[in-house]
Structures are given as C-alpha cells and as structure tokens.
C-alpha cells in the first residue's frame with residue numbers, strides 16, 4: 001500500500017485567475033495537505049482532518065512555513081549556466097557573447113553534468129515545472145529529459161533551431177537537420193512520464209523561411225507538442241526582424257504567417273507589442289511569457305501587464321535565466337511587481353502568484369492535473385520558510401493578512417526561503433540537508 005503523508009503547515013493556493021474572479025484565494029493558517037501515491041487526496045483545516053486521517057498516515061509538520069504549489073518557470077535557457085551574470089550589452093550584442101557557450105553541449109557528458117546542475121538549481125528555487133530552451137545540440141535536450149525523468153519531474157523542453165545569423169564559429173543547423181533532430185527527440189521523449197516537447201526556433205532572426213516551415217510542419221505532424229520562441233524583446237531586434245521579413249507588418253505577424261500562433265504557443269518577452277498584437281494574441285489563445293529579471297538586466301523594456309489583463313490574454317511568467325540573473329520565481333515576481341509599478345499598475349500578490357502557479361498550469365493546458373491543491377492533482381509543492389532570515393522572520397511577525405505574508409515572500413524571498421521542494425509527493429530538495437550527510 002502506498003504511504004500516505006499528511007503535510008501540516010499553512011497552505012496557500014489559487015482556485016482561478018484573480019484578474020477575472022474575486023474570492024479565488026484559499027489560505028489556511030493551520031492546514032493539512034494529504035498526499036498519497038504522488039497525488040493530493042485532500043486539503044483542509046488541521047483541526048478537522050487530523051482526527052480522520054487514514055490508518056498509518058505519517059504526519060510531517062512544516063513549522064513556521066507556508067506550503068504553496070510548485071512554481072512554473074515557462075521561459076528559461078539551460079545552456080546559460082556559465083554565462084549568467086556576464087557584464088555586457090543589450091540583447092543582440094549580449095547574444096554574441098553568450099551563444100558560443102552552447103557549443104559545449106554537443107558533448108553528451110558535458111550536457112549530462114550541466115543538466116544535473118541546472119535542474120537541481122531550479123528545484124532548490126522551488127521550480128517544479130519548466131519550459132526550457134536547450135542548445136542547438138540535440139544532446140542538451142536528451143540530457144535534460146533524462147534528468148527530469150529520473151526525478152519524475154514535469155518538463156517541457158526543445159532544442160533551439162537556428163540556421164542563420166549566429167555568431168561566428170557557431171555550428172548552424174540546417175532545416176533538414178532540425179527536422180530530423182526534433183522528430184527524433186519528439187519520438188523518444190514527448191509524452192513519456194511527465195515530459196513534453198516544445199518546437200523551439202530561437203527567434204525569427206535566426207531562422208530562414210525554410211526553418212520556420214519546418215517548425216510549422218513539426219507542429220502539424222504532432223498536434224500536442226508545444227511551441228516556444230522569443231517575440232518583440234528589444235527595439236533593435238524588432239527592427240532587424242522586420243528587415244528580414246519585409247512582407248510582414250509586425251514581428252507577431254512573422255510567426256502568424258507560418259501558422260505558429262495558438263493555444264500551445266508560448267512567446268517569451270512580448271514587450272514591444274501594439275494593441276492590435278494583443279488582440280491577435282487573445283484571438284488565437286496564445287500565451288505571453290514576460291521575464292522581468294531578464295528584461296531589467298538587458299534593459300529590454302517593460303511588459304504591459306495591464307494591457308494583457310484588459311485583453312484577457314493568457315500570461316505565464318519566466319526568469320529567462322541566464323539573461324535573467326536568477327532561477328528564483330519569487331525574484332521574478334518581485335521584478336514583475338516593480339515593472340508594473342513603473343507603469344502605474346500595482347500587481348497584486350495574488351496576480352503574481354497566479355502567473356507562477358495556476359497560470360503556468362493553465363498556459364500549458366494542464367490545470368486539470370496540476371497548479372493548485374485540489375484533490376486528484378499531482379503533488380508538486382514547495383515549503384516556504386517564514387523564518388528564513390532575521391528580517392523575514394521579523395517582518396512575518398508583523399504581517400497583517402495572508403496577502404501581506406505572500407507579498408513578503410515575493411519581495412524579500414528567493415532560494416533562501418525554499419526549505420523543501422516536493423515533486424509528485426517525493427522530496428527532491430531539503431535546504432538544510434548538508435551535502436556530506
């Protein structure tokens with residue numbers, strides 16, 4: 001019989017999109033999350049559930065902590081481990097500095113060692129689901145899927161397609177090679193356990209029309225794969241894209257013209273979109289994924305959260321590590337708040353946590369399986385420590401409401417507040433475990 005575990009602590013989750021629905025937040029000061037066989041059996045107040053737990057239930061008490069659904073980082077680059085925090089220019093110049101690093105990933109041993117470090121680091125930050133850009137080398141994505149599968153972790157990933165405009169000395173792939181590599185990765189990994197493939201042109205600048213057609217063909221041949229790429233990040237990037245595709249009136253139209261918009265398409269950044277683009281995104285159900293840490297680091301601009309809200313556009317959140325100088329979704333939420341403030345819009349903690357939890361699940365169309373603590377959902381969750389640092393402890397003692405508690409985590413927290421991370425009910429990270437234990 002599978003072991004049943006009652007996780008006791010404060011519990012927080014969202015039941016719907018707080019931009020649309022009021023009263024969609026549940027916060028239990030002293031709750032029980034009952035987990036069995038990797039799934040959530042029930043949640044409720046401790047004083048009600050403790051007396052009716054199944055026989056031989058193990059009770060784990062997470063003192064001074066809030067349990068939240070595992071975080072979703074829906075835009076992140078695995079091969080940028082050694083190039084995070086590199087001083088430099090804005091987007092196009094910065095890419096010339098960091099892309100050469102991706103060559104190393106054609107060596108399966110390098111790819112495997114770094115996939116291990118990358119995924120461990122994400123879990124240390126409480127991220128349990130990611131949409132990852134690998135390098136151009138198929139081996140980088142093989143290694144990521146292998147590692148995630150060994151942990152039974154949810155992962156969406158794809159190798160970047162790029163057949164032009166890469167820095168000198170970089171191996172360019174051809175459209176035929178991209179088709180072959182992606183097809184083989186899809187066949188091996190897509191739908192295996194908790195893994196999914198995303199067709200991943202790096203961006204329109206790096207792909208010829210033939211390569212874009214390959215992306216389109218892969219999507220039509222495999223209807224349930226995802227699609228991810230960059231869109232409208234930096235003004236010079238937008239300008240160059242329109243020079244390469246003069247038949248298109250906007251950057252969004254480039255992808256639209258190849259049939260690449262839709263409910264499984266995730267567009268990273270989307271900073272310099274116009275109103276008509278937001279309208280088209282809403283019509284097609286496409287997903288916008290701002291990455292505030294990266295957008296500040298590269299000086300790319302400010303995502304229009306309020307426009308997205310008014311247009312009822314599907315939004316998720318990412319870090320865009322390594323242009324984002326963090327793998328912490330709490331830091332990404334903090335930066336999202338500051339980004340919105342600069343535009344006169346106060347992003348509520350509920351909206352921020354929605355983007356990083358249930359909103360991420362909805363973006364991937366898997367909110368029937370994950371994203372909050374409803375019974376039957378997969379038990380991916382994070383234990384956030386209210387006493388992680390002296391300042392956080394002091395501030396939490398003076399918290400005025402559940403919204404205040406969550407806002408303090410968002411503004412003062414990062415990997416230090418993540419005490420434990422659970423994937424499908426199993427602990428995959430304990431902050432306080434020593435390496436040599």
Ligand SMILES: [Zn+2]
Pocket residue numbers: 075076077230268320
């Ligand atoms: Zn990116």
